[in-house]
Amino acid sequence: MAEVNVNWVQQKTFVGTDSTNHSVVISSKDDGVGMKPSELVLVALGSCTAYDVVNILEKKRANLQHVRVTVSGEQAETAPWAFLKMHIHYVVTGSNLRDEDVAKAIELSESKYCSVAATLRQSVDITYDFEIVETALSPAAV
Secondary structure (H helix, E strand, C coil), X not given: CCCCEEEEEECCEEEEECCCCCEEEEECCCCXXXXXXHHHHHHHHHHHHHHHHHXXXXXXXXXXXXXXXXXXXXXXXXXXXXXXXXXXXXXXXXXXXXXXXXXXXXXXXXXXXXXXXXXXXXXXXXEEEEEEEECCCCHHHC
């Protein structure tokens, strides 16, 4: 069972600590010293799927140099402002990357491995797209 702790620091600022003792500062947009709690959900989805995609592409021995995931979320206009839709945009950078490998890695993350997506999918419409940025192989890799 996963367990985290959230401790109130001051005003509307908190520190969340995970089971491996890593922390993140959380606050309201007005306090401006930490992440907004609702956006942590987007960060959780983005980081969960990014981890999977990198792991899968590395196992395929892809010449991966960088992965950036941008997650946008559409929320209801009234309290409790639940997320209705989320969109994940992947930018995968490397050399000789194949569309089908990137698409398969994303699909596996979405359908099989990402626990955050599996949890959210029950109430949120999650869509995604990707782009590949081609770079030259470094001389050491040739």
